[in-house]
Amino acid sequence: MKFTRRTLLKFAGIGTVAIAMMPRVAFAARNSLRNVRTGIQPGNKTRLVIETGARPSYSISYPTNQLVVTLSNTAANASLAPSLVAGSLVRAITQVQSGDKLQIIADLNHPINEIPRDNILLLTPNGDNDYRLVLDFTAAAGAPVAATATSAPSQQASAPSRKYVVVIDAGHGGKDPGCIGKGGTQEKVVVLAVAKKLKNKLDAAGFQTYLTRSNDTYLKLAQRAAIGEKKHADLFLSLHANANPSRAMQGFSIYTLSEKASDEEAAKLADAENAADKIDVSGFEQFDKDIRIALSSLQQHAVAEMSVEYANGAASAFKRAKITQQPGPDVRHAPFAVLRSTVPGALIELGHLSNAAEEKLLKSSSHQDKLVAAIVKSVKAYNFDV
Ligand SMILES: [Zn+2]
Numbered sequence: 001m002k003f004t005r006r007t008l009l010k011f012a013g014i015g016t017v018a019i020a021m022m023p024r025v026a027f028a029a030r031n032s033l034r035n036v037r038t039g040i041q042p043g044n045k046t047r048l049v050i051e052t053g054a055r056p057s058y059s060i061s062y063p064t065n066q067l068v069v070t071l072s073n074t075a076a077n078a079s080l081a082p083s084l085v086a087g088s089l090v091r092a093i094t095q096v097q098s099g100d101k102l103q104i105i106a107d108l109n110h111p112i113n114e115i116p117r118d119n120i121l122l123l124t125p126n127g128d129n130d131y132r133l134v135l136d137f138t139a140a141a142g143a144p145v146a147a148t149a150t151s152a153p154s155q156q157a158s159a160p161s162r163k164y165v166v167v168i169d170a171g172h173g174g175k176d177p178g179c180i181g182k183g184g185t186q187e188k189v190v191v192l193a194v195a196k197k198l199k200n201k202l203d204a205a206g207f208q209t210y211l212t213r214s215n216d217t218y219l220k221l222a223q224r225a226a227i228g229e230k231k232h233a234d235l236f237l238s239l240h241a242n243a244n245p246s247r248a249m250q251g252f253s254i255y256t257l258s259e260k261a262s263d264e265e266a267a268k269l270a271d272a273e274n275a276a277d278k279i280d281v282s283g284f285e286q287f288d289k290d291i292r293i294a295l296s297s298l299q300q301h302a303v304a305e306m307s308v309e310y311a312n313g314a315a316s317a318f319k320r321a322k323i324t325q326q327p328g329p330d331v332r333h334a335p336f337a338v339l340r341s342t343v344p345g346a347l348i349e350l351g352h353l354s355n356a357a358e359e360k361l362l363k364s365s366s367h368q369d370k371l372v373a374a375i376v377k378s379v380k381a382y383n384f385d386v
Contacts, residue, residue, distance in 0.1 A: 029073055029074055029075035029100065030054060030073040030074070031052050031053055031054040031055075031056060031057075031071065031072075031073055031074040031075070032052065032053040032054075032074065032075050032077065033050070033051075033052055033071070033074060033075065033076060033077040033080065033095065033102060033104075034051040034052055034053055034077065034080075034130050035049070035050075035051035035080065035082075035083075035130075036048070036049070036050050036051070036080065036082040036083075036093050036104060037049050037051075037082060037083040037084070038082075038083070038084045038085050038088045038090045038093075039085055039088070039383075040085060040087055040088055041136055041383075043138070044138060045119075045136045045137065045138050046088040046089040046090060046136070046137055046138070047088075047134060047135070047136050048067070048069075048090060048106060048134075048135045048137075049132050049133070049134050049135075050069060050071070050104055050132070050133040050135075051129065051130050051131065051132050051133075052071065052074065052130060052131045052132075052133070053130055053131070054131065055122070055124075055131050056071050056074065056122070056131060056133055057071070057072045057073070058070060058071050058072070058133060060115065060120075060135075062112070062114060064111070065107065065108050065109075065110075065111055066105055066106060066107055066108060067090075067105075067106040067108060067112065067115075067135070067137070068103055068104070068105050068106070069103070069104045069106075069133065069135070070101055070102070070103050070104075071101065071102045071103075071104065072100065072101055073100050073101075074100070074101070074102040075097070075102065076095045076096075076097040076102050077095070080095070089108050089109050089110055089112065089137065089138075089139060090106045090107070090108060090109075091107050091108065091109050092106075092107040093105070093106055093107075094107070109139075110139040110140065111139070111140045112137045112138065112139060112140050113137075113140045115135055115136070115137045118301070119135065119136040119137060120133070120134070120135055120136075121133075121134040121301065121302040121305065122134075122302065123302050124342060126165075126232055126233075126234055126343075127163075127164060127165055127232060127234055127384075134302075163206065163207060163208040164207050164208065164234045164235070164384045165207070165208045165209070165210070165231055165232060165233045165234050165235075166202055166207050166208070166209045166210075166233065166234065166235045166236075166237065166379060167209070167210050167211075167212060167227055167228045167231055167233040167235070167236045167237070167343070167345075168195045168198055168199055168202075168209055168210070168211050168212070168237050168239065169195070169211075169212040169213075169224045169227075169228075169236065169237065169238040169239065169338060170188070170191040170192040170194070170195035170196075170211065170212065170213055170239055171187065171188070171191050171238055171239055171240040171241075171273070171276075171338075172187055172188035172191070172218075172240075172276060173188045173192070173213050173215075173216055173217050173218050173219060174188075174216055174217050174218025174219075175218050176188065176218055176276050177189075178191070178240065178241065178276075179241065179242065179243035179272075179353050179354065180243075180353065181243075181353035181354065181356075181359035181362075182247075182354070182356060182359065183356070183359050183360070183363075185353055185359050185362065185363050187240065187241045187243075187353060188216065189216075190241050190350070190353070190362045190363065190368075191239040191240060191241060191350070192213070192214075192215075192216070193368055194239055194350060194368050194371055194372060195211055195239050196211070196214070197368055197369065197372045198237075198239075198372045198375055198376070199211055201372055201373070201376045202376060202379060205376060205379075205380065207379065210227065210231050210233075212224040212227045220276075220277055221274065221276060221277050221336075221337040221338040222277075222337065222340070224238070224338050225337070225338055225339070225340055225341040225343075226341075228341050228343040228345065229341050229342060229343065233343045233345075234343070234344070234384050235310060235343070235344060235345055235379065235382065235384070236339070236341065236343040236344070236345030236346075237345060237346060237348060237375065237379075238336070238338045238339065238345065238346070238347040238348070239348055239350060240273060240347060240348065240349050240350065241349060241350050241351055241352070241353045241362055242269070242326075242349040242350075242351065242352045242353065242354070243272075243352065243353055243354040244352055244354050244355075245354075246354075247354055247355055247356065248355065249326065249352055249354065249355060250324055250326065250351065250352045250355040250357065250358045251323075251324040251325045251326035251327070251351065251352065251358075252318050252323055252324065252325055252326060252348065252349060252350055252351055252371075253269075253325070253326040253328065253332065253348075253349045254311045254314050254315050254318075254330065254331050254332070254346055254347070254348050254349070255269070255270075255311070255331070255332050255333065255334055255336060255339075255346060255347040255348075255349070256304065256307040256308050256311050256331060256332075256333050256339065256345075256346050256347075257303075257304065257307065257333070257334075257335065257336055257339035257340060257345075258304065258333035258334065258335065259335050260333070260335075261332075261333065261334040261335065262329070262332045262333040262334065263328070263329075263332060265328070265332075266332040266333060266334035267334055269334060269349070270334035270335050270336050273336055273337075273338070273347070274335075274336065274337045277337060303341075303342060303343070303344050306344035307339070307344040307345055307346055308331060309344075309382070309383065310344060310345070310346055310378065310382045311330075311331040311346040312330060312331055313378045313381045313382055314346060314348065314374075314375065314378035315330035315331055316330075316378075317374040317375070317377040317378040317381065318371075318374045318378075320374070320377075321370055321373065321374040321377075323351075323370065323371065323374060324351070324358070326349075326352070331346075348375070350362060350371055351371075
């Protein structure tokens, strides 16, 4: 049966009632539109998120003052009221069903240029979210962004609206002590203590958390990453403490995954942390290989971008808490095996056990609380909703 009528569903923002007379969809749509929303990202970027039940096949076009995303083999959603934030470039969203194609038409306040590939992400389902096509864009040069209030300002909720899943990985464990301070403090002990405190605080803040280990157990790095996958984590945090040949070196540092290290020091650190796997050869090598094959380059890009977003926020939270920072960039990148998964995340070196003063701090409950408070802030500030 042929779909003969163009269906036009017009929405102008939050609270607008959708037209209820949606003709029956006369084709067997492979995909369905679940949600459309906008947001504002740092740098005055407008973010348009299109959520679909299955992996979308799409094309993007740029008519004057519009952004049109065409989804093939997708059914419109008559009951959907897109959530549009005030101040973004999008002032209205329209769904147009034409045959088996669904067009999402965003009416814009200002012209935009073609969106660079780097600003188009396709994210796979996690938690309550389905597939999400995420487009970030700004007004074309010369076009100022006008503040348009098409809807109530988005609420800055202090508690998350659904339970986001955070997996907390205390590094090392069992026969692998990690690094050891001059005073005999073992990395595996310090990071487990911080991980447990962090779990309590995040649970209290409304997150769903899991520890990769809750006692002095040895786990391979890929097993840790696999726990993040199995729990459908939204965020994976691996906690470590550092050692440096220079006993004067101190401070925290934050890392995300990249196949190429951002600097020599980051490369050495990844080697040191990855060496944990050389202690035991049984088990999970295949997982790492499988997960890397499963990750498309676009997904890898999305996971990397979200990880860096989190890591930047974490570095800010640590600095605001006046926790000493290791000299160097806020966020570094290196091939950490524990971060190889589809879950965005970061590896946090809480401080240097090789520095006498910091070894004392890392052992102290009050400093651990300070570290935990900064991490909790960074998790709350992280934008889970893309
Ligand atoms: Zn470590």
